[in-house]
Amino acid sequence: MTTPETHPAQPATPPAFVAPAIAKIAAGALLVPGLALFGLSFAFGKEVAWAGWLMGSWYVLGFALFASFFLTINALASGGWAAVIKRVPEAMTRYFAFGIVPFGVVAFAMWGGHLYEWAVPHEGGGLHAELIHHKEPWLNKTGWLLRTLLYFGLWTGFTWLMVRHSRAQDVDGDLKHTWAVRKLAAPFGIVFGLSVTFASIDYIKSLEPTWFSTMFGVYQFAGIIQSGFAMLVLLLVLLRAGGHMREHVNENHYHNLGIWLLSSSVFWAYIWFCQFMLIWYSNIPEETQHYFVRWNGPWFWVSFILNPLLNFAIPFLVLLPRPHKRNLKILSGAALVVLAGRFVDLWQWVAPRPVFNDHHLPVPSTTPWETIFTVGPVLALSGVFLFIVMKAMEGAPLFARKDPFFDESVHHHL
Amino acid sequence: MPKPPVPLFCGVFSDEDDTLEATKACREAGFEFYDVYAPYAVHGLDRAMGLPFSKVTWVTFCFGALGMTIALSGMTYASWWDWPLNVGGKEALPFPAFVPITFELTVLIGGVCTMLGMFAMCLLFPGKKALLLHKGQTDDKFVIALKKGENFNEQKAREIFTRHHAEEMHHRDSHYNAADEPATGGAA
Numbered sequence: 001m002t003t004p005e006t007h008p009a010q011p012a013t014p015p016a017f018v019a020p021a022i023a024k025i026a027a028g029a030l031l032v033p034g035l036a037l038f039g040l041s042f043a044f045g046k047e048v049a050w051a052g053w054l055m056g057s058w059y060v061l062g063f064a065l066f067a068s069f070f071l072t073i074n075a076l077a078s079g080g081w082a083a084v085i086k087r088v089p090e091a092m093t094r095y096f097a098f099g100i101v102p103f104g105v106v107a108f109a110m111w112g113g114h115l116y117e118w119a120v121p122h123e124g125g126g127l128h129a130e131l132i133h134h135k136e137p138w139l140n141k142t143g144w145l146l147r148t149l150l151y152f153g154l155w156t157g158f159t160w161l162m163v164r165h166s167r168a169q170d171v172d173g174d175l176k177h178t179w180a181v182r183k184l185a186a187p188f189g190i191v192f193g194l195s196v197t198f199a200s201i202d203y204i205k206s207l208e209p210t211w212f213s214t215m216f217g218v219y220q221f222a223g224i225i226q227s228g229f230a231m232l233v234l235l236l237v238l239l240r241a242g243g244h245m246r247e248h249v250n251e252n253h254y255h256n257l258g259i260w261l262l263s264s265s266v267f268w269a270y271i272w273f274c275q276f277m278l279i280w281y282s283n284i285p286e287e288t289q290h291y292f293v294r295w296n297g298p299w300f301w302v303s304f305i306l307n308p309l310l311n312f313a314i315p316f317l318v319l320l321p322r323p324h325k326r327n328l329k330i331l332s333g334a335a336l337v338v339l340a341g342r343f344v345d346l347w348q349w350v351a352p353r354p355v356f357n358d359h360h361l362p363v364p365s366t367t368p369w370e371t372i373f374t375v376g377p378v379l380a381l382s383g384v385f386l387f388i389v390m391k392a393m394e395g396a397p398l399f400a401r402k403d404p405f406f407d408e409s410v411h412h413h414l
Numbered sequence: 415m416p417k418p419p420v421p422l423f424c425g426v427f428s429d430e431d432d433t434l435e436a437t438k439a440c441r442e443a444g445f446e447f448y449d450v451y452a453p454y455a456v457h458g459l460d461r462a463m464g465l466p467f468s469k470v471t472w473v474t475f476c477f478g479a480l481g482m483t484i485a486l487s488g489m490t491y492a493s494w495w496d497w498p499l500n501v502g503g504k505e506a507l508p509f510p511a512f513v514p515i516t517f518e519l520t521v522l523i524g525g526v527c528t529m530l531g532m533f534a535m536c537l538l539f540p541g542k543k544a545l546l547l548h549k550g551q552t553d554d555k556f557v558i559a560l561k562k563g564e565n566f567n568e569q570k571a572r573e574i575f576t577r578h579h580a581e582e583m584h585h586r587d588s589h590y591n592a593a594d595e596p597a598t599g600g601a602a
Contacts, residue, residue, distance in 0.1 A: 273510075273513060277513065277514070281511070322467070322471070
């Protein structure tokens with residue numbers, strides 16, 4: 001009997017991951033309530049329904065964007081502690097290839113004259129129309145479509161190459177793959193920062209094309225990173241529940257993820273509040289219109305109470321003590337709260353649009369209770385996301401055991 | 415009233431890993447630590463000694479809460495209770511304007527008092543006379559100081575220290591101060 005030449009810390013045979021059929025069915029089953037709610041939301045008008053679809057597309061895309069960011073910073077900063085869990089974010093990036101499909105549906109709605117005011121030809125004059133016309137070199141349908149293809153091309157291409165190198169290392173154990181990923185990560189860091197900023201402007205901010213904020217890109221980035229860590233925690237918890245990664249992923253790794261979740265919640269709150277406070281202070285009408293409709297009336301409770309409660313106050317206070325970050329139940333509870341908070345954050349952004357009443361005052365175009373059904377696309381596309389992650393994880397060993405940081409990661413200690 | 419001196423048995427090491435391993439071995443053998451000294455923070459040493467988790471986090475939390483209270487009550491008193499002013503047409507109690515200052519005072523008072531609390535817990539103050547069991551312990555040496563209790567097994571302690579490449583072993587008491595030793599001349 002021969003002993004395999006492996007380090008004692010490494011599993012002798014890489015445990016293959018096979019997603020249980022019940023998990024795949026459960027993920028696929030999310031499509032049923034999701035699409036049903038999406039269909040139901042058409043009862044409150046096409047604008048409401050398509051805005052919900054856009055929100056779902058952007059919400060779930062955020063998980064893949066987060067994963068690409070997580071792999072990138074770990075590659076650039078020699079973040080070795082995550083080597084033992086890196087197959088999970090790698091699988092999350094596989095959503096990019098599918099993620100363009102929901103945005104194709106958004107394009108369909110846009111060509112139908114919905115969602116984006118700037119995509120509809122404006123007849124007559126007025127300052128509003130003039131402002132929108134002024135932005136036409138950037139905000140036009142062809143440009144939107146070309147940029148979408150560019151964003152998804154870059155995201156899919158870069159992450160596909162990074163994952164390919166990581167998986168090739170499983171076979172030959174060559175250090176050159178680590179360097180190759182790092183060389184890809186350096187330009188991708190820049191590509192990521194710019195593309196996420198422009199994509200958030202194209203998809204979300206341009207819903208209110210006459211509104212100004214120079215912080216919108218980083219505001220969306222903060223939400224993406226925060227919800228992404230929450231999703232990563234939940235995926236690891238699900239894997240653990242399925243009997244995987246029990247030995248090598250321990251409370252020290254959860255502690256680190258808890259620190260990330262806590263700090264990204266604080267970062268989100270900082271950015272969210274800064275964007276609001278600067279506009280509140282300077283009190284310029286074309287900037288305040290956005291907050292005016294959310295500050296006055298029923299949206300106040302969603303935008304200014306529920307939103308900071310779910311995204312900041314609860315995760316901050318819950319995750320502050322050290323033992324809570326190391327307790328899987330508490331950590332995954334906080335992650336669920338953050339995922340709900342991300343929905344609320346996008347919902348209060350996408351659903352009420354300022355429309356002007358007879359007194360030329362902006363009023364919200366919708367109320368919270370007629371747009372709550374827009375959670376449908378979030379559920380449906382999350383189901384697709386989970387299915388894609390499971391399929392991608394089946395395509396590679398669960399542990400990147402020849403990663404040079406693997407040993408360090410297994411012995412990670414906080 | 416000064417505390418009576420504690421009789422100690424010290425091992426002096428010059429390697430971080432040796433010190434860490436020796437500390438673990440001493441703990442497993444049931445020795446009681448007086449303290450372990452290192453010229454810099456050694457990762458995992460607190461755990462190896464079996465120290466309880468630091469209480470300094472509670473100092474940070476309480477003083478952070480105090481800073482928050484001072485900021486909010488002070489601004490409320492000044493701009494609403496004592497002398498309401500119209501600043502840029504904002505309401506007299508403009509909560510959004512309070513947030514940055516509240517944040518800053520929370521961090522400032524929390525942070526400064528963490529440092530002061532740590533000094534208080536370690537009985538440190540400016541001008542305090544250095545108390546060294548070994549001259550090198552603030553330079554390049556690591557010192558494990560074991561308490562010589564009733565059942566102290568010196569043979570066992572010597573065995574553990576030697577096994578982990580201890581350079582010197584001394585009987586000291588906790589009032590001993592190597593800083594009082596005459597300069598040895600050639601010592602680096």
